Amino acid sequence: MAGVGGRRRTNDWPVLRHAKKGLRRIFDLSERGAERLFSPVLNPLAQLGALSFFLFWVVAVSGIYLFIFFDTGIVDAYSSVEWISGQHWYHAGVMRSFHRYASDLMVVSVAIHLLREFSLDRYRGTRWFSWVTGIPLIWFLYISGITGYWLVWDMLAQYVAVVSAKLLDVFPVFGEPLARNFLTPQHLSSRFFSLLVFLHIAVPLILLLGMWIHTQRISRPKVNPPRLLAALMLSALLGVSLWKPTLSQGPADLTHVPAEVGLDWLFLPLYPLAEAWGEWSLWGLLVGVSVMLAAMPWLPPFRRAPVAKVDLPNCNGCNRCVEDCPYEAIRLVPRTDGEPFPHQAEVNANLCVSCGICMGACPSSTPFRRQQDLKTGIDLTGQPLRDVRESVVAASAELKGTRRVLVLACEHGAGGGDLGGVVTFPCVAMVPPSLIDFILSKDLAEGVVAAGCSESTCYNRLGGEWTKQRFAGERDPYLRKRVERERLATIWASPFESRRYEAEKAAFAARLETLEKAAQRAATEGESDTRLEVEA
Amino acid sequence: MKEALKMPLRFAVLALIFMGVAALSNRPLYRSLPEGTGMLTLSFSHGADRRAACRKATPEELAKLPPNMRRPEICPRDRPPIRVEFDIDGKRMFEAEVPPSGIASDGPSRVHQRFVLPAGEYEIAVRMSERPDGDFTWHEERTIRIDPSNSRVIDFRANAGGFVFH
Numbered sequence: 150m151a152g153v154g155g156r157r158r159t160n161d162w163p164v165l166r167h168a169k170k171g172l173r174r175i176f177d178l179s180e181r182g183a184e185r186l187f188s189p190v191l192n193p194l195a196q197l198g199a200l201s202f203f204l205f206w207v208v209a210v211s212g213i214y215l216f217i218f219f220d221t222g223i224v225d226a227y228s229s230v231e232w233i234s235g236q237h238w239y240h241a242g243v244m245r246s247f248h249r250y251a252s253d254l255m256v257v258s259v260a261i262h263l264l265r266e267f268s269l270d271r272y273r274g275t276r277w278f279s280w281v282t283g284i285p286l287i288w289f290l291y292i293s294g295i296t297g298y299w300l301v302w303d304m305l306a307q308y309v310a311v312v313s314a315k316l317l318d319v320f321p322v323f324g325e326p327l328a329r330n331f332l333t334p335q336h337l338s339s340r341f342f343s344l345l346v347f348l349h350i351a352v353p354l355i356l357l358l359g360m361w362i363h364t365q366r367i368s369r370p371k372v373n374p375p376r377l378l379a380a381l382m383l384s385a386l387l388g389v390s391l392w393k394p395t396l397s398q399g400p401a402d403l404t405h406v407p408a409e410v411g412l413d414w415l416f417l418p419l420y421p422l423a424e425a426w427g428e429w430s431l432w433g434l435l436v437g438v439s440v441m442l443a444a445m446p447w448l449p450p451f452r453r454a455p456v457a458k459v460d461l462p463n464c465n466g467c468n469r470c471v472e473d474c475p476y477e478a479i480r481l482v483p484r485t486d487g488e489p490f491p492h493q494a495e496v497n498a499n500l501c502v503s504c505g506i507c508m509g510a511c512p513s514s515t516p517f518r519r520q521q522d523l524k525t526g527i528d529l530t531g532q533p534l535r536d537v538r539e540s541v542v543a544a545s546a547e548l549k550g551t552r553r554v555l556v557l558a559c560e561h562g563a564g565g566g567d568l569g570g571v572v573t574f575p576c577v578a579m580v581p582p583s584l585i586d587f588i589l590s591k592d593l594a595e596g597v598v599a600a601g602c603s604e605s606t607c608y609n610r611l612g613g614e615w616t617k618q619r620f621a622g623e624r625d626p627y628l629r630k631r632v633e634r635e636r637l638a639t640i641w642a643s644p645f646e647s648r649r650y651e652a653e654k655a656a657f658a659a660r661l662e663t664l665e666k667a668a669q670r671a672a673t674e675g676e677s678d679t680r681l682e683v684e685a
Numbered sequence: 686m687k688e689a690l691k692m693p694l695r696f697a698v699l700a701l702i703f704m705g706v707a708a709l710s711n712r713p714l715y716r717s718l719p720e721g722t723g724m725l726t727l728s729f730s731h732g733a734d735r736r737a738a739c740r741k742a743t744p745e746e747l748a749k750l751p752p753n754m755r756r757p758e759i760c761p762r763d764r765p766p767i768r769v770e771f772d773i774d775g776k777r778m779f780e781a782e783v784p785p786s787g788i789a790s791d792g793p794s795r796v797h798q799r800f801v802l803p804a805g806e807y808e809i810a811v812r813m814s815e816r817p818d819g820d821f822t823w824h825e826e827r828t829i830r831i832d833p834s835n836s837r838v839i840d841f842r843a844n845a846g847g848f849v850f851h
């Protein structure tokens with residue numbers, strides 16, 4: 150039966166599956182550590198996209214500030230930057246360090262962001278769009294950084310200029326080879342330098358446009374980190390800027406080769422390779438890796454689970470599923486069946502990731518209904534509400550004793566690997582709160598565990614948040630007040646945390662036992678058991 | 686852990702990561718040229734003489750052309766390649782027939798060769814011909830000194846009298 154016990158396995162190549170699992174283990178360890186230190190809300194590893202956006206803004210603001218003092222002519226560029234870091238180190242110099250280090254950090258955060266999305270397998274199927282639109286961002290980020298290094302016109306800039314020129318000269322698009330611009334001081338052209346200044350402003354703007362496109366298929370993309378985390382980052386940046394201010398490396402001098410330079414190994418690690426391998430090999434590597442990355446969402450193609458489907462007779466157009474869908478896959482459209490509601494929900498199958506969160510959000514998703522063929526407004530065709538109810542009843546039958554705990558588990562968390570008395574879902578937020586009410590009031594178990602994946606890093610985005618808000622009565626549909634909260638436990642645990650999951654579940658079962666004993670005592674003393682006051 | 690302790694610890698962890706990133710942003714040093722060596726660049730961009738490839742038109746060819754287009758010579762639109770020879774201390778370091786650039790093969794021929802040499806004095810000989818055959822019209826011999834991490838350049842400008850040593 151759909152969803153009873155066991156984790157579903159997605160189709161993947163063994164090499165990739167192992168790579169993801171290995172990476173996942175590393176990420177998991179770091180994420181749990183970060184959650185403990187920073188709290189789940191502030192966990193930097195859970196919001197690398199937002200951190201990348203934040204770092205972009207830091208770079209943009211500090212860049213605008215620097216531009217006020219920067220001389221855009223090649224003759225005076227160097228001395229203006231020296232002035233920034235010299236006499237005016239305490240404001241302009243600090244901004245220069247912010248500009249440099251925030252750019253470097255952006256490279257790091259984007260790289261980890263990419264690896265993390267890969268490890269979570271969040272780039273295939275419907276999610277291909279975010280992945281593919283991410284790749285040009287790497288190019289724009291690097292072009293922005295490289296043109297930036299050029300502008301200082303120090304020895305590093307000279308090195309960057311000479312190697313970049315050689316790289317570009319393999320394409321016969323420039324009338325005169327670019328490399329000839331950097332032969333001797335007499336060859337240097339200020340026209341070319343102005344072009345660079347222009348590129349260093351234009352390319353970051355294209356990057357920003359690309360970042361906007363990148364998040365288009367995601368609802369409520371997290372593009373801003375929480376204030377406290379932002380403040381911590383800014384103060385750490387300030388600390389580093391004072392500890393190790395960014396400095397130039399002596400003026401460019403075309404009569405000499407910049408034989409030894411302090412290289413930015415984050416932006417320029419491939420420049421030595423260009424010299425060692427030759428320009429064509431490096432271009433081959435760059436284009437090859439980009440094409441391979443772009444093809445990855447289809448290597449191998451994702452076997453997609455059946456998508457969500459609207460059942461008009463049960464939809465009143467309340468908008469809750471639209472609000473809760475993490476991938477902008479549902480919208481309200483004018484009513485087509487003549488019912489007296491202005492709207493109805495409509496699913497765009499191309500955007501749906503089959504997380505089931507919409508089913509959990511629909512007010513019609515209530516298992517209490519007596520219908521033979523239980524239906525709801527929006528349902529997951531691969532695991533409809535009817536099957537969910539059957540699975541819950543079947544799972545309950547597997548439980549014995551007086552402290553029966555029924556687990557409703559996200560298949561991406563530790564609970565998804567649990568055996569016996571478990572019903573799994575693509576996301577814990579697929580569970581309609583009324584299902585918990587149903588289980589307890591029908592005495593299918595003494596307690597229910599809602600087992601999600603790790604707290605700060607919901608696989609389906611937003612699922613953890615919605616679940617918490619629904620249980621707390623802050624978001625429709627609420628978990629009804631009459632549900633005894635002592636009989637519901639929420640456990641957030643990644644697949645690598647099965648030990649903690651088991652421990653929390655056992656502790657919950659122990660609490661249930663004392664609760665049962667107290668209830669029995671109360672019952673024998675003649676008081677009414679609130680749990681029996683349920684509708685049939 | 687005490688809440689009060691957490692904030693400085695968070696700061697410390699971030700600052701430590703940022704310090705690592707800042708350090709990587711210009712260390713370790715990279716040496717692009719071995720110690721005690723300098724660079725000599727042979728670089729020019731020069732169009733060969735188009736007329737060099739002209740030839741006399743045959744009477745049949747002339748007959749085919751309309752009378753106002755009849756010229757005694759037929760000249761191709763393509764430039765011919767240039768020929769370059771470059772010796773250091775009598776040893777041939779570079780020798781090439783360099784085709785013209787551009788899609789229509791009417792652009793200048795380009796040479797850009799870099800030689801990493803130990804510091805010292807060298808006898809340089811460079812020759813260039815703008816025709817695919819015949820003698821080298823341009824040639825120059827010189828002794829040059831290269832100091833460590835020096836960048837010396839041999840350029841060519843016909844209107845400056847030929848090879849230019851920087």
Ligand code: HEM
Binds near residue numbers: 197369
């Ligand atoms: C400037 C660089 C980048 C920025 C600022 C950025 C930012 C973001 C943001 C804000 C999100 C939404 C996160 C959320 O709310 O859950 C996101 C998602 C995503 N990013 Fe990026 N990103 C960048 C580069 C990349 C790169 C290079 C890749 C990989 C090639 C990538 C792959 C993805 C994927 C696959 C998702 C969607 C995850 C999902 O479907 O849940 N990103 N990114």
Ligand code: SF4
Binds near residue numbers: 478
């Ligand atoms: S299954 Fe998930 S992605 Fe698909 S429509 Fe429902 S909430 Fe949106």
Ligand code: SF4
Binds near residue numbers: 526527
């Ligand atoms: S939540 Fe249910 S009733 Fe509301 S719009 Fe969506 S499908 Fe219709």
